[in-house]
Amino acid sequence: MAGIYGMLSQHVEDCSHTLPLRRDHRMTTTVSLITPTYHRDFESCRLLCDSIDTFVVGFDKHYLLVSDDDYALFSPLNTDKRSVVPESKILFNALRPLPRFMNWKGRQYYWAPGAGLPVYGWHVQQFRKLAMAVYQPSERVICIDSDNCFVQPFDAGEAAGGEKSPLYADIGCVNQTRPHHVVWQKNAYRLLGEQEPPLPGDDYVGQMIVWDRQSVQSILERIEAVTGIAWWKALCKVRSFSEYILYGIGVKTDPDLFNRHKAVSQSMCNTYWSGPALDEAGIRALIAQMTEGQSAISIQSHTQTAPSLMRSVTLAKRA
Numbered sequence: 001m002a003g004i005y006g007m008l009s010q011h012v013e014d015c016s017h018t019l020p021l022r023r024d025h026r027m028t029t030t031v032s033l034i035t036p037t038y039h040r041d042f043e044s045c046r047l048l049c050d051s052i053d054t055f056v057v058g059f060d061k062h063y064l065l066v067s068d069d070d071y072a073l074f075s076p077l078n079t080d081k082r083s084v085v086p087e088s089k090i091l092f093n094a095l096r097p098l099p100r101f102m103n104w105k106g107r108q109y110y111w112a113p114g115a116g117l118p119v120y121g122w123h124v125q126q127f128r129k130l131a132m133a134v135y136q137p138s139e140r141v142i143c144i145d146s147d148n149c150f151v152q153p154f155d156a157g158e159a160a161g162g163e164k165s166p167l168y169a170d171i172g173c174v175n176q177t178r179p180h181h182v183v184w185q186k187n188a189y190r191l192l193g194e195q196e197p198p199l200p201g202d203d204y205v206g207q208m209i210v211w212d213r214q215s216v217q218s219i220l221e222r223i224e225a226v227t228g229i230a231w232w233k234a235l236c237k238v239r240s241f242s243e244y245i246l247y248g249i250g251v252k253t254d255p256d257l258f259n260r261h262k263a264v265s266q267s268m269c270n271t272y273w274s275g276p277a278l279d280e281a282g283i284r285a286l287i288a289q290m291t292e293g294q295s296a297i298s299i300q301s302h303t304q305t306a307p308s309l310m311r312s313v314t315l316a317k318r319a
Helices: 039-055 068-077 121-135 156-160 179-191 213-227 231-238 243-252 280-288 307-314
Strands: 031-036 062-066 082-086 109-111 140-144 148-150 165-168 170-174 201-203 208-212 261-264 269-272 296-299
Touching (some): 031 039, 031 156, 039 062, 039 148, 039 307, 062 068, 109 121, 121 140, 121 213, 121 231, 121 243, 140 156, 165 208, 165 243, 179 213, 179 231, 179 243, 201 243, 208 213, 208 243, 213 231, 280 307
Parallel strands (some): 031 062, 031 140, 062 082, 165 261, 269 296
Antiparallel strands (some): 140 208, 148 296, 170 201
C-alpha cells in the first residue's frame, strides 16, 4: 500500500500507532470528526468548534486540517479533544505548494512530477480529508465543513457509530441540471474501473457526511489497482472530482462495502446553499426549518453571511 501509506507522515500526533487498519466490528464503533479549512474561513471554523464544544458528544477527536501556512492562525483551536493538523503531517512529500507568485486568482496551487497540471486548494482539501480518514484511529469519521454550526445537541456516536455506516444519497439527483456533478460521477466510475450507467445518478454530496475508515482505504486501494499509480496522482490527473461522489460510488459498486452500509436520505444539517447574506431573521428561519434528525445549519460562505451574526443568534445566549 505504498501509494497510500507512502504519502503519510509518521508524525501525526497521537496517530502513529493506528496502522494497520483495525478489522474489528462492534455494535458501537468509534467516531471522530474531520474538518478541512483555511484562513478565509477562520471565523466560521471557530464558530463551528465552539458549537461542537457546546452541543456535540460521542466522538473521540475533532481534526482540523489546514495548510502549513495556516497552522499558526488555527493552532489556538487545539484542545484535548481537537487537533489542528498541518498538511505536511498527512500529505505526501511529493506534492508541494508552488511559490505564491505563481498563484492565479488568489488560489494556492500545488504540483508534483507525474501528477499532470497543478491542482489548487479545493483539490488538496479533498486529499487531506481522504488521507486523514485513513490515518486517524477511529473506525468512522464524520466530515463536517467549516461553515456548519450546531444549534442543538448531537450525539456523533449515535449518528455514525452503529453496526452499519450510514451512506447519505440524494437519489436520482445527478442529472444534466448539475453539470459538475455529472462530470464528477463520470470520473468516479472511470477511476474505479466501472462502466457508468445512464443518467440520472445518485448524489452523495452533503455538508455532514459519514465515512467508514476501512471503506475509504478499500476505495483508494481500488483506484491504485485500476490506474496503476498512487491514488492522489490519479485524482490530480482527472482534476474534476468529488470525494463524496467517489466514496458513494465506491461503496455502491463493491458488494462487500455496500453490505457495511445502510442508505439514508436525511441530511444531518439544514443548508443555505446560495442567495443574499442572511440577516438575523433569516438565520432564525433556517433554524426553524430544520427537520427531525437535523442538529446543525450550514450557511455557505459565499453568501457573505457574517459569522459574528451567526454566533450571536446560535451561541450568544448560551454563553
